[in-house]
Amino acid sequence: MDATPAVRLDGVSKQYADSYAVRDVNLDIAAGQFFSLLGPSGCGKTTSLRMIGGFTDPTEGAVLLGGEDVTALPPNKRNVNTVFQSYALFDHLSIADNIAFGLKRKGVDRAEIRRRVGEMLELVQLSGQARRRPRTLSGGQRQRVALARALVNRPAVLLLDEPLAALDLKLRRQMQVELKQIQREVGITFVFVTHDQDEALTMSDRVAVMNEGRVEQCGTPEDVYEHPTSRFVASFMGTSNLMAGTYRDGAVVLDQGPALPVGQRDGMSDGTTVSMSVRPEKIWLSDFEPGMEVLRGVIRETVYSGPTTTYLIELAPGVTLSVLEQNTARARMEDRWIGGETVEFGWRPEHCLVLS
Numbered sequence: 001m002d003a004t005p006a007v008r009l010d011g012v013s014k015q016y017a018d019s020y021a022v023r024d025v026n027l028d029i030a031a032g033q034f035f036s037l038l039g040p041s042g043c044g045k046t047t048s049l050r051m052i053g054g055f056t057d058p059t060e061g062a063v064l065l066g067g068e069d070v071t072a073l074p075p076n077k078r079n080v081n082t083v084f085q086s087y088a089l090f091d092h093l094s095i096a097d098n099i100a101f102g103l104k105r106k107g108v109d110r111a112e113i114r115r116r117v118g119e120m121l122e123l124v125q126l127s128g129q130a131r132r133r134p135r136t137l138s139g140g141q142r143q144r145v146a147l148a149r150a151l152v153n154r155p156a157v158l159l160l161d162e163p164l165a166a167l168d169l170k171l172r173r174q175m176q177v178e179l180k181q182i183q184r185e186v187g188i189t190f191v192f193v194t195h196d197q198d199e200a201l202t203m204s205d206r207v208a209v210m211n212e213g214r215v216e217q218c219g220t221p222e223d224v225y226e227h228p229t230s231r232f233v234a235s236f237m238g239t240s241n242l243m244a245g246t247y248r249d250g251a252v253v254l255d256q257g258p259a260l261p262v263g264q265r266d267g268m269s270d271g272t273t274v275s276m277s278v279r280p281e282k283i284w285l286s287d288f289e290p291g292m293e294v295l296r297g298v299i300r301e302t303v304y305s306g307p308t309t310t311y312l313i314e315l316a317p318g319v320t321l322s323v324l325e326q327n328t329a330r331a332r333m334e335d336r337w338i339g340g341e342t343v344e345f346g347w348r349p350e351h352c353l354v355l356s
């Protein structure tokens, strides 16, 4: 296997006047990966993507594609294509001609264009729609045309900036699955920008979580969700029940009072100021394991949302935990807790995240 990364950002920064849009980013993106840049609005995702594509020049650092330093090369000299959120399709051209556009401009011969456009139409499941105009298509179909148009050039890397943001939730979920399938099929490296954690977790081989121009953590979806290395990542990746306190002998004594069991932490001395968190789905409300420390709290809110129910449990004045229960075939509706009830809850110490 070729170990040269498809994309490398080597100490890349982009400074505007006195502020940094991107600051000292170092990233390796392996060939053939579905890689996501994830983070809140303004954290520098688009700027990073534009520097890979050559649309924005870094003020420091280097961009490498397949091991070659392309920092000084314009976009058309880079073996990269971009799918923008706006799709930017030509409305006076048919779908097939939209897809063929780049190849025609490059002077690829007609038989070859026909073949490759046909292949792409099949890939994005629009074979029967080749003669239609973009404006007569649904949002999801237009998205697929934009994708086909970018892939037909067979770039080494495809850059996608929130390509699904304009779609409604159901179509978006469906396109997430399709996009991932297409990526596997073509084997091209995808660099995908999103501010939606669920989207990044479902689709990616690896995720870089960005905050204020920097990469806070980079890893597999499981790494960044289960083992966040910073408060920001813990709180950005779903609900995390983040609480502040002091570590003491296998427990975190919260600033607001109660002590919560977190297990002995190697190398952490008593009195260390920490943040701790437990994911809502890692908290048990019944059938406790032997040895599990059981706490008590009062249900303040019950939020039913189909497959799951979320409880807000107050364990001390001002300290509330979110707890998620699956409404599986075995769960009985009448067993659901209601507001005001006192409940017992617990967790495995290893499911607590403790950050000093």
Ligand SMILES: Nc1ncnc2c1ncn2[C@@H]1O[C@H](COP(=O)(O)OP(=O)(O)OP(=O)(O)O)[C@@H](O)[C@H]1O
Pocket: 016, 020, 021, 022, 039, 040, 041, 042, 043, 044, 045, 046, 047, 048, 195
């Ligand atoms: N041309 C520019 N001039 C000045 N500041 C800019 C410019 N482009 C981006 N910025 C700033 O850089 C920061 C990062 O912007 P960027 O567009 O990369 O964020 P983003 O993560 O893509 O956000 P969003 O999710 O809202 O699209 C922002 O604070 C933005 O205001």
Ligand SMILES: [Mg+2]
Pocket: 045, 046, 047
């Ligand atoms: Mg953006």
